[in-house]
Amino acid sequence: MNTKENAESAPRARGRPRGFDMETALDTGQRLFHAGSYDAVGLAALTDALGVKPPSFYKAFGSKSEFFAQVIERYAQAALALDEILLPDRAPVDALAELLESAARTYARDPEQRGCLVLEAARGPDGDDSAIHARRVANQRRDRIREFVARTHPERASAVTDFVASTMSGLSASAREGMDESRLLDVARTAVAGLKAQLDAD
Amino acid sequence: MNTKENAESAPRARGRPRGFDMETALDTGQRLFHAGSYDAVGLAALTDALGVKPPSFYKAFGSKSEFFAQVIERYAQAALALDEILLPDRAPVDALAELLESAARTYARDPEQRGCLVLEAARGPDGDDSAIHARRVANQRRDRIREFVARTHPERASAVTDFVASTMSGLSASAREGMDESRLLDVARTAVAGLKAQLDAD
DNA sequence: CATTTTCTTTAGTGTTCACTATAAAAATCC
DNA sequence: GGATTTTTATAGTGAACACTAAAGAAAATG
Missing domain, CATH: 1.10.357 (Tetracycline Repressor; domain 2)
Structure with a gap:
């Protein structure tokens, strides 16, 4: 039912655009977790580094743990x-x-x-x-x-x-x-x- | 000034006796920390396992971190x-x-x-x-x-x-x-x- | 321009953390 | 038996944790 979602000339999806880039967020998260650890980097540090407030983070990634899972997969692809x-x-x-x-x-x-x-x-x-x-x-x-x-x-x-x-x-x-x-x-x-x-x- | 403290027939030192054994406490702490980790074992788990309340624990060991230091030294002696x-x-x-x-x-x-x-x-x-x-x-x-x-x-x-x-x-x-x-x-x-x-x- | 959709913020939430002030209990001393 | 000393418990403390309800903002749609 999403036949149009990859079309180049398709209009942007409805709704307010996200104020940060997902890939940049994952990169930032990876750096922080790697420098510290999952437990040592709290949500405050993450949201500060990303320049967003907690609900925005959760809207985008679901939870700290799900975010970390994405970071881990991303790291493993490159390492x-x-x-x-x-x-x-x-x-x-x-x-x-x-x-x-x-x-x-x-x-x-x-x-x-x-x-x-x-x-x-x-x-x-x-x-x-x-x-x-x-x-x-x-x-x-x-x-x-x-x-x-x-x-x-x-x-x-x-x-x-x-x-x-x-x-x-x-x-x-x-x-x-x-x-x-x-x-x-x-x-x-x-x-x-x-x-x-x-x-x-x- | 403590010339009498090792004499067998010397009276016990003044004050209420401690309700737990220090060596047993270190052994218990060592088991908990080894099974989990320093961060994973909170003070509640420690005091529960030792059967004391927090002020008693702090009176005896000073802080969680000092207690852990003693546990580490003890482990290293034996391992x-x-x-x-x-x-x-x-x-x-x-x-x-x-x-x-x-x-x-x-x-x-x-x-x-x-x-x-x-x-x-x-x-x-x-x-x-x-x-x-x-x-x-x-x-x-x-x-x-x-x-x-x-x-x-x-x-x-x-x-x-x-x-x-x-x-x-x-x-x-x-x-x-x-x-x-x-x-x-x-x-x-x-x-x-x-x-x-x-x-x-x- | 009103409606819908999606994202953002403010202002919290309940829980857990390591630790403490105070009062009481348990022992020795004289 | 009162004073002193040491240990114990009750009842907190402030901070940090991951996360959320509600309202508002920013976009597309018709």
């Missing part, structure tokens, strides 16, 4: 492009080495955005929607790593994925505590050495 | 006895292997106490006393690892410590997300393989 790293014709050790080194670089690149937003949020309380959603997104990415490794090492896919997942969580934690890029890279390379020992033991 | 693992006449790889495997076992042993209380708290907001204190305790333990490794590998002590620290944070995070002991042990052993590659490259 560590698995599609470009886990290429089918690529040796797993090489691909995973690149993944871990990229994580090391990314997690320390911006002093205001240390670590990984998804992995940090995944550690929230079990009952919180924010943590539940972050965990789901994290596990979807882990599934892709497992499938990638299973192509060449089906019997090691789960253990390798566990190790990569745990290592990335550790890198994120260390980055949050202030570890700089070169030290994170050293950690990543040592982890890759462990991966090689595991995958080359065929 | 993963570094003194028994980092023995001077021991090969670093063997000692660190035992440390990481012990971490894997400890972090998954009790389904209600997953991960490491100190490392989880260390990831709290930068400005919070709870996180600041946890970070300090964590870094004291890392200093001991670094000194231990520096005995035989002075030029690698920092990088090895970074790796062990990051790996333990990763193990803690994975345990919090529900990874079981055998999977954590696999992760630890792969990490040890990486350590061997680094320390045996002399």
Whole structure:
């Protein structure tokens, strides 16, 4: 029944136009949550940063938790492009080495955005929607790593994925505590050495 | 001026006796914080669990944050006895292997106490006393690892410590997300393989 | 221009948070 | 037994939290 909603020359939908841009709001939210955490950034900080009052925020996003879910999805789309790293014709050790080194670089690149937003949020309380959603997104990415490794090492896919997942969580934690890029890279390379020992033991 | 306070036959100190045991309170607090987190366990939950009202709690401990500091110190005293693992006449790889495997076992042993209380708290907001204190305790333990490794590998002590620290944070995070002991042990052993590659490259 | 639709603001709401002032209770001391 | 000391409870405190009811504003429609 919305056959006209994508037409370029269609008149704007009825009603007062929104006073802020949704994409800019998500970007701002992502920055704030990444610098702090879901719990540390209250609605007052969000609405201040967006220049709107609470009802406008809720009208647009429904709730803080739903807003966060959108932020998480947005972050996951842009972070560590698995599609470009886990290429089918690529040796797993090489691909995973690149993944871990990229994580090391990314997690320390911006002093205001240390670590990984998804992995940090995944550690929230079990009952919180924010943590539940972050965990789901994290596990979807882990599934892709497992499938990638299973192509060449089906019997090691789960253990390798566990190790990569745990290592990335550790890198994120260390980055949050202030570890700089070169030290994170050293950690990543040592982890890759462990991966090689595991995958080359065929 | 308190020359009599340790005498067995000395009368009790003046004043109303405390209606709860301090050590039991710290144990209870440790369990609650470990199951949840510093922020997730409010004062109501604490005082309910201890069977006291807020003024009694504050009289005894000063503040929630000071109580937590005591809980953290208590936990660190008991967890993963570094003194028994980092023995001077021991090969670093063997000692660190035992440390990481012990971490894997400890972090998954009790389904209600997953991960490491100190490392989880260390990831709290930068400005919070709870996180600041946890970070300090964590870094004291890392200093001991670094000194231990520096005995035989002075030029690698920092990088090895970074790796062990990051790996333990990763193990803690994975345990919090529900990874079981055998999977954590696999992760630890792969990490040890990486350590061997680094320390045996002399 | 009145109606409809959608978004915005003002002015709250109830709950939870960490913590406190005051009075009373429980012990020792002399 | 009154004074002193220490601990306890009652009854709050102010602040922050996520969120909302009602009214008004800004747009399109006919």
